Amino acid sequence: MIPQEFEYSAPGTLQEALQLIAGGERKVLAGGMSLIPMMKLRLAAPEHVVDLGRVPGLNYITESGGTIRIGATTTHHEIEMAPLVRGRCPLLAEAASRIGDIQVRNRGTIGGSIAHADPAADYPASLLALEGQVRLVSANSDRTVAASDFFLDPFTTAIEPGEIVSEIVLPAEEGSEGYRYEKLAHPASGFAVVGVAARIKKTGGKISFARIGVTGMAAHAFRALNAEKLLEGGATIDEAVATIGEGEEANSDLYASADYRQHLARVHARRAISVALTRAT
Amino acid sequence: MATTTVKPETLVGKRIRRREDPRLITGTATYVDDIKMPGMHHACIVRSPQAAARIKGLNIKPALDRPGVVAVFTGEDVKDVPSVPCVAQLPGLRQPHHHVLAQDRVYFVGHPVAVVVATDRYIAADAADAVEVDYEELPAVADPEKALAAGAPAIHPQWPDNTAFTFHQEGGDVEKAFREADVIVKQRITSQRLVPNAMETRGVVADWRAAERSLTLYSSSQAPHLLRSLLASIFGIPENRLRVVAPEVGGGFGSKIDIYAEDMLMTFVSQRINKPVKWVESRRENFLCTIHGRGHVDYYELAAKRDGTMLGLKLKIIQDLGAYLQLLTPAIPTLSVLMMPGLYKFKNISADVIGAFTNCVPTDAYRGAGRPEATHGIERMVDILAAELKMDPAELRLKNFPAPDEFPFATATGLAYDSGNYALPLKTALDEVGYADLRREQKQGREQGKLLGIGMSAYGEICAFGPTPATPTGGWESATVKIEPSGKVTIMTGASPHGQGEETTFAQIAADELGVDIDDVVVLHGDTSLVQYGIGTFGSRGTAIGGTALYYALQELKSKIKKFGATLLESDEVSLVGGSVVHEASGKSVSFSKIAAEAYRPMKLPPNTQPGLVATHFWEPPNFTFPFGAHVVVTEVDRDTGQIAIRRYVAVDDCGKLINPLIVSGQVHGGVAQGLGQALWEQAVYDDNGQLLTGEFTDYAIPRAHMMPWIESSHTETPSPVNPLGVKGVGEAGTIGCSPAVVNSVVDALSHLGVRHLDMPLTPEKIWKLIQAGGRA
Amino acid sequence: MKISGAHVISVPQERAYALLQDPAVLGRSMPGCDALEKIGENEYHMKMKMVLASMNGLFDGKVRITDANPFSSFRLIVEGAGKIGFMRGNGLLTLAPLENGTNVQYEGSVEVGGTIAAVGQRLLDTTSRMLIKRFFDKLSTEIAASGDKAGSALPA
Numbered sequence A: 001m002i003p004q005e006f007e008y009s010a011p012g013t014l015q016e017a018l019q020l021i022a023g024g025e026r027k028v029l030a031g032g033m034s035l036i037p038m039m040k041l042r043l044a045a046p047e048h049v050v051d052l053g054r055v056p057g058l059n060y061i062t063e064s065g066g067t068i069r070i071g072a073t074t075t076h077h078e079i080e081m082a083p084l085v086r087g088r089c090p091l092l093a094e095a096a097s098r099i100g101d102i103q104v105r106n107r108g109t110i111g112g113s114i115a116h117a118d119p120a121a122d123y124p125a126s127l128l129a130l131e132g133q134v135r136l137v138s139a140n141s142d143r144t145v146a147a148s149d150f151f152l153d154p155f156t157t158a159i160e161p162g163e164i165v166s167e168i169v170l171p172a173e174e175g176s177e178g179y180r181y182e183k184l185a186h187p188a189s190g191f192a193v194v195g196v197a198a199r200i201k202k203t204g205g206k207i208s209f210a211r212i213g214v215t216g217m218a219a220h221a222f223r224a225l226n227a228e229k230l231l232e233g234g235a236t237i238d239e240a241v242a243t244i245g246e247g248e249e250a251n252s253d254l255y256a257s258a259d260y261r262q263h264l265a266r267v268h269a270r271r272a273i274s275v276a277l278t279r280a281t
Numbered sequence B: 001m002a003t004t005t006v007k008p009e010t011l012v013g014k015r016i017r018r019r020e021d022p023r024l025i026t027g028t029a030t031y032v033d034d035i036k037m038p039g040m041h042h043a044c045i046v047r048s049p050q051a052a053a054r055i056k057g058l059n060i061k062p063a064l065d066r067p068g069v070v071a072v073f074t075g076e077d078v079k080d081v082p083s084v085p086c087v088a089q090l091p092g093l094r095q096p097h098h099h100v101l102a103q104d105r106v107y108f109v110g111h112p113v114a115v116v117v118a119t120d121r122y123i124a125a126d127a128a129d130a131v132e133v134d135y136e137e138l139p140a141v142a143d144p145e146k147a148l149a150a151g152a153p154a155i156h157p158q159w160p161d162n163t164a165f166t167f168h169q170e171g172g173d174v175e176k177a178f179r180e181a182d183v184i185v186k187q188r189i190t191s192q193r194l195v196p197n198a199m200e201t202r203g204v205v206a207d208w209r210a211a212e213r214s215l216t217l218y219s220s221s222q223a224p225h226l227l228r229s230l231l232a233s234i235f236g237i238p239e240n241r242l243r244v245v246a247p248e249v250g251g252g253f254g255s256k257i258d259i260y261a262e263d264m265l266m267t268f269v270s271q272r273i274n275k276p277v278k279w280v281e282s283r284r285e286n287f288l289c290t291i292h293g294r295g296h297v298d299y300y301e302l303a304a305k306r307d308g309t310m311l312g313l314k315l316k317i318i319q320d321l322g323a324y325l326q327l328l329t330p331a332i333p334t335l336s337v338l339m340m341p342g343l344y345k346f347k348n349i350s351a352d353v354i355g356a357f358t359n360c361v362p363t364d365a366y367r368g369a370g371r372p373e374a375t376h377g378i379e380r381m382v383d384i385l386a387a388e389l390k391m392d393p394a395e396l397r398l399k400n401f402p403a404p405d406e407f408p409f410a411t412a413t414g415l416a417y418d419s420g421n422y423a424l425p426l427k428t429a430l431d432e433v434g435y436a437d438l439r440r441e442q443k444q445g446r447e448q449g450k451l452l453g454i455g456m457s458a459y460g461e462i463c464a465f466g467p468t469p470a471t472p473t474g475g476w477e478s479a480t481v482k483i484e485p486s487g488k489v490t491i492m493t494g495a496s497p498h499g500q501g502e503e504t505t506f507a508q509i510a511a512d513e514l515g516v517d518i519d520d521v522v523v524l525h526g527d528t529s530l531v532q533y534g535i536g537t538f539g540s541r542g543t544a545i546g547g548t549a550l551y552y553a554l555q556e557l558k559s560k561i562k563k564f565g566a567t568l569l570e571s572d573e574v575s576l577v578g579g580s581v582v583h584e585a586s587g588k589s590v591s592f593s594k595i596a597a598e599a600y601r602p603m604k605l606p607p608n609t610q611p612g613l614v615a616t617h618f619w620e621p622p623n624f625t626f627p628f629g630a631h632v633v634v635t636e637v638d639r640d641t642g643q644i645a646i647r648r649y650v651a652v653d654d655c656g657k658l659i660n661p662l663i664v665s666g667q668v669h670g671g672v673a674q675g676l677g678q679a680l681w682e683q684a685v686y687d688d689n690g691q692l693l694t695g696e697f698t699d700y701a702i703p704r705a706h707m708m709p710w711i712e713s714s715h716t717e718t719p720s721p722v723n724p725l726g727v728k729g730v731g732e733a734g735t736i737g738c739s740p741a742v743v744n745s746v747v748d749a750l751s752h753l754g755v756r757h758l759d760m761p762l763t764p765e766k767i768w769k770l771i772q773a774g775g776r777a
Numbered sequence C: 001m002k003i004s005g006a007h008v009i010s011v012p013q014e015r016a017y018a019l020l021q022d023p024a025v026l027g028r029s030m031p032g033c034d035a036l037e038k039i040g041e042n043e044y045h046m047k048m049k050m051v052l053a054s055m056n057g058l059f060d061g062k063v064r065i066t067d068a069n070p071f072s073s074f075r076l077i078v079e080g081a082g083k084i085g086f087m088r089g090n091g092l093l094t095l096a097p098l099e100n101g102t103n104v105q106y107e108g109s110v111e112v113g114g115t116i117a118a119v120g121q122r123l124l125d126t127t128s129r130m131l132i133k134r135f136f137d138k139l140s141t142e143i144a145a146s147g148d149k150a151g152s153a154l155p156a
């Protein structure tokens, strides 16, 4: 469990970091919770690692004008505990609290998690349900991509060589909105066998707005658009969740077959929507 | 001379905090990997990614060419090194020569192929990657039943039936019992392969000193003396020039009783390079190359009368041995046979064991070793019988226990259970859990679709291994007690504790016997140059045998102390009270420390007495001990997902007399954790090509703190007559009692759907599918 | 692990059959592979660089075509080994005409060994499907690019 020899840089500014990775061959290190195990198993053998840990100005949580910005190196634990996130974007705080274990939450970062794009990672479900955006910067570019255009395939995102995730941009949730993240955690890794994030708004006692993100079930997290429409159109929760996973090829592994995953997605969606509904005012 | 003597409070029976913990919690303990020596080199082992293959070519040059690499050894270099030892013997046992490095073939994923030695660990790891091995893949078989099927690929070409041994045992007249039975229930029950996963992986530092022709070997071992004796005979190094040290050992659970290829390989390397060399196992290697536990496929048949009287049991065990026989591999399923009647009275059994080779890492002793498998089997069968007879499972158990006055109780398998009151822990546990209320709740809940299960196990175990004739390693244990001139007490035990807390419990025993402060007692172990000789710590034997050896050594010293006291007090009418020798008539006394000083500088020796206060005792037990207990588990099954939640876990264990209830609780908790691991989560899965698919903690789920239920642990105390301390052993009890209680509970929750049996681990999908199928598998 | 699925290629069946066996096309379409080098009848040497998340593995191996049943089916066998383990894909490809192209159905297995097997089982299914999809996507691009010069792609 010893990685191959590699060079290590710890740049002190963002510009320096971006210059270092401009060639596209160098690997960025954030919390190291995914990268380091891969390196120790020698599945990853980068020749040069650029540590973002000492880059100032990448770790922040701010709000202005109803928009929340979270710097890429903000840890899961910081997101889980931040009063701003808990108050203004509680779905994300709830999702963060369900990641792995305390050690992982203390080191792992939101930028690293979404850049890594494990198909069973927790955040993507919430980022989709929140209709968030990802800001990508490189030495000579700065662009923002919708979460729905960011997760492309297992471990594959819209990040181009030379780019890093600099921040996550989220609209603040309305106080009246109900939310819930439901997850079946794998007993070994903690990753979501299936995770469902739901946001619900009510008008006159009826669901007027629904956003549902599903992770773990398929090649990448997706939004359950049909279910959302059905809920907004007055269908029952059962009717709505019955459409989840349609048209998606469900993953299967030793722990959960494709059929079971598909079923779990529906069960967890039902539970997430039900709780969100009771939280909505 | 003082005249006051205060009898200190006795410590045996008290919840005393472990004296070994401060160094463990503060990170100042010394494990093998903490050992550094001048000139020490590092080894990294090249291992096969194939489960079965011929080695067509091996190119070590790219590794040798790297700066810092000192040597690379391959199978050819070690072909004359004797086999990795297996000390368990069975008639007709086929034992493949287990070379420390593969010769022309590899037999399991992880099989060592070459060893790279370098000046530092990083260089060694990179160089190991540079070794080129050309494999010609051969068909592999990883499942023991498939290995035994006709036409299966031969693991070892010389034995195409893949059978290492067969073993048969009978007691009573099982055919008659089956003829007379009203009901016979049958079930195939598996006990899956498990990875022991000690927190500290294995490690070895070998230091050969050519000029002295001596070897010092540090190894993370549960049995350092055994390791020394075996290494001595393997390498022809006299035992008095071979020192084995087991420094702090971070758990073993049986997996560190074995002598491993790496212990031998590092010895070989150190002799060849004339330098100390260190190898520390990675977690990946630990999954692949340290022994696994369990690996049973069992076929059970239980015969009974309609009133529930059990008559006889037939059992066929297919034991997955892996590719080689490690130290005790073939003996483990024979322990299952010994334990197969469980706590029940019936006297007719027949058992057949088939040991099957597979292209997997060998199995061997893992917490419980053979007894969890047997207990799981019989306790499942009793529940299946109860369901068949529509009897309450508790009632069925109570009906078949021997009564307390029937002890010693001769079993159908030839054992003599020492003492027991089997109904007591079961009744206590059922009372504690509120059995009758729960049954009512279950009935009502079912009408609303709720799935509540109440499961129990009444387990017995064989502990304190054991009389020498029954224990391949030797069955006694030893202790030396030294009272230093200052009156401080040093104990050297042949047991080799690695988490069991004997530095505390042994000190409690000594402090009580000698009447000294516990802080004046130090317990040493794990170093063959320090300790007289010993067998080691495994099979719940440490306190029952090692503690008894200590007890007798203390008695010898006490009589010597009395003699010195009598001489100083000039009277034979003396007694030992709280460490001092007292002349009762006059009330005069001499203190412990005074006697200690006197013993080493005697002005006048008592008659027939030598100076000094040192005693050594080797104790051979006349029998095993037989702890028992009952675990009751209440589970709730989520109908929609198949997830299992444990609502209550009640464990009532009887391990004889409790020396330290705090440590006993710790042992029960740890044991239950590993039992839950087997029942719910853990499984070493090999695919059809012999690839270990759960080869890291990302897929192999061991229980973690947040997954544990609250364990309501209590005890009944039925002393063992086998030893003067009355103790039995508790290291494995939790594991043995746990898995059947959990599975019985979940089966109970689903029984109204027609579910009769479930194999472990009880993964949610398995349960969900059964519910979907209306209970039919 | 069993794999199966179907993809549609926008050329007629005979063309599709030829393209799918053309080492140049195969080499360019297989993810991480640059070129195939002929080492025997229907047997090619392959070097593949697999980049997936942080993972980065070099595989050295063979591609073989067997059980050819012109224009309706054949078996494609891909085997590679490297430091991080080995992999073996074996698929029977069955071609059937469609109105405006060919349906290629595959049925087979993927086996892996070594470190990737021990730590990758959770992701094997989803990543295998992704790689197969990439293969067919690239193939479609190749087809689009090759235009009417397709005749030259027929195996010698």
Ligand SMILES: Cc1cc2nc3c(=O)[nH]c(=O)nc-3n(C[C@H](O)[C@H](O)[C@H](O)COP(=O)(O)OP(=O)(O)OC[C@H]3O[C@@H](n4cnc5c(N)ncnc54)[C@H](O)[C@@H]3O)c2cc1C
Pocket (backbone or CB within 6 Å): A027, A028, A029, A030, A031, A032, A033, A034, A035, A036, A037, A052, A072, A073, A098, A099, A100, A101, A104, A107, A108, A109, A110, A111, A112, A113, A114, A115, A116, A118, A120, A121, A122, A123, A159, A163, A164, A165, A166, A189, A190, A191, A192, C053, C054
């Ligand atoms: C035991 C364990 C349990 C876990 N359980 C869960 C779980 O339950 N749910 C879950 O969602 N996750 C889980 N994880 C993963 C965890 O959330 C990781 O923190 C996360 O996947 C990676 O974040 P990191 O900051 O550690 O990134 P690193 O490991 O440092 O990097 C991961 C990848 O992202 C790249 N990267 C990092 N930062 C950036 C950036 N700013 N821009 C572009 N690329 C970047 C790196 O180059 C690398 O390729 C678990 C991990 C472990 C070890």
